[in-house]
Amino acid sequence: MKVAFIGLGVMGYPMAGHLQKAGFDVCVYNRTLAKAEQWQAEYGGRYAETPAKAAQNCEIVFCCVGNDDDVRQVSLGEHGILAGLPPGAIFVDHTTASAEVARELAENANSQGKYFLDAPVSGGQAGAENGQLTVMLGGNEAEFEKISSVIAAYAKFSKLMGPVGSGQLAKMVNQICIAGIVQGLAEGFNFAEKVGLDPEALVETIAKGAAGSWQMENRYKTMFAGEYDFGFAVDWMRKDLAIAFEEAKKKQVDLPMTKMVDGFYQEIQEKGGNRWDTSSLISRFKN
Ligand code: NAP
Numbered sequence: 001m002k003v004a005f006i007g008l009g010v011m012g013y014p015m016a017g018h019l020q021k022a023g024f025d026v027c028v029y030n031r032t033l034a035k036a037e038q039w040q041a042e043y044g045g046r047y048a049e050t051p052a053k054a055a056q057n058c059e060i061v062f063c064c065v066g067n068d069d070d071v072r073q074v075s076l077g078e079h080g081i082l083a084g085l086p087p088g089a090i091f092v093d094h095t096t097a098s099a100e101v102a103r104e105l106a107e108n109a110n111s112q113g114k115y116f117l118d119a120p121v122s123g124g125q126a127g128a129e130n131g132q133l134t135v136m137l138g139g140n141e142a143e144f145e146k147i148s149s150v151i152a153a154y155a156k157f158s159k160l161m162g163p164v165g166s167g168q169l170a171k172m173v174n175q176i177c178i179a180g181i182v183q184g185l186a187e188g189f190n191f192a193e194k195v196g197l198d199p200e201a202l203v204e205t206i207a208k209g210a211a212g213s214w215q216m217e218n219r220y221k222t223m224f225a226g227e228y229d230f231g232f233a234v235d236w237m238r239k240d241l242a243i244a245f246e247e248a249k250k251k252q253v254d255l256p257m258t259k260m261v262d263g264f265y266q267e268i269q270e271k272g273g274n275r276w277d278t279s280s281l282i283s284r285f286k287n
Contacts, residue, residue: 001025003150004054004061006074006081008035011094011121012064014128015154019062020045022153029054029074051075052084060147061085064094064121067239068101075105087113090143092151094135096120096175096236098243099165102138106164115143118164119151120171124232132156136174138166172244178278179241179261181215186282189223199224219279226286231277234265241265 001024005016008030016039020026026045030036036047048054051074055061061081065074071093075081081091082105091109093102093116102118109116117139127133135151135158137144144160151158161170188211192202203220206212222228241262248255264281273280 001060001150002027002058004029004048004051004058004081006030006051006054006061006063007065007095008039009064009066010125011128012062013039014131015062015064015094015133016045017043018131018154019150024150024153027054027058050079050084051081052079055081055084055089055091057086058089060090060092060150062092062094066095068097068243071095071097071101071105076108082109082112082114085109085114088115090115090117090147092117092119092147094119094121096171096240096243097168099138099168099247102165102168106139115140116164117143117147118167119158120167121155122171122174123156127156128154134158136161136167136170138162138164138168168243169247171240172247175237175240176244176255176258178215179237179258181213182219182278182281183257183261183264185213185215185219185223185279186285189220189282190285193224215279219277222277223279223282226283228273228276228280228283231279233275234268234278234280235274237278238262238265238269 003019003024004027005012006029008016008028016026016028020043028036028039028047029051040047063074065071085091106116117137119135119137121133121135123133131154133155135155137160141160148158161167207216241258264284267284268280
């Protein structure tokens with residue numbers, strides 16, 4: 001099966017690699033050409049000079065770029081994905097973006113006899129590299145059925161959440177929950193340090209109970225050590241929370257705790273932590 005992958009960033013590069021390794025005929029596109037050349041040298045496959053050319057003759061085109069505007073840039077216009085994608089083919093967007101842009105692109109695709117699924121992911125860089133991502137999708141059952149065995153090349157779990165936009169709405173919930181969990185850990189671990197508890201003994205014990213979480217198990221060592229130079233960047237988190245705030249405003253939903261944590265992330269950006277992992281919330285307690 002011929003497929004294309006647009007956007008070879010931290011996430012897209014290994015995801016496209018998993019598709020090629022799984023036996024699909026992959027054509028990639030990346031704005032910075034050197035990354036496409038590097039990808040081809042590493043995995044084989046092909047690369048194209050525009051998203052439209054990459055999407056030509058493909059049954060499915062995947063995309064993983066930055067934000068709403070970036071998705072529009074690679075999708076629309078004469079060099080965009082939709083210009084090259086054949087009728088009947090499916091466009092799967094893995095970018096974390098708004099539900100609105102998902103609906104806009106689905107409408108555009110459908111008017112040309114093409115299909116669109118929004119499909120943001122969770123699991124981070126490690127999940128992309130190990131092929132262990134979780135994918136939440138919005139769109140029709142028929143297209144989901146067609147693509148689910150393909151995305152299994154890099155996903156340990158995928159689920160259709162509802163109509164177009166529902167994948168992005170589920171990702172908003174994911175990010176709202178993470179903000180609260182990480183702030184809880186930052187406060188708990190800071191308290192533990194100040195009262196003189198041993199971090200290893202503490203986490204070994206409480207991670208088995210009701211306070212246990214992915215963030216606790218995977219981030220406690222670096223949070224206690226004050227290391228944040230890896231992982232899911234604060235800039236990305238604030239982009240994602242801004243999308244959630246926009247949606248919440250439209251539906252008149254209150255997000256008081258998330259708003260507060262977003263303010264803490266802003267403080268971290270102001271001290272230069274733009275690329276730090278989201279667990280850097282604990283740095284506000286360290287001088
Ligand atoms: P990244 O490393 O910064 O890569 C972004 C990719 O998109 C690059 O290939 C970049 O091309 C391309 N791109 C951005 N804007 C573009 C534009 N206007 N036109 C063409 N290409 C453009 O980002 P990432 O970490 O892979 O994240 C990608 C998406 O996945 C984001 O929406 C992010 O929120 C989401 N996500 C990330 C993680 C994570 O842990 N990193 C986890 C879950 C979800 P260039 O190489 O030319 O810059």
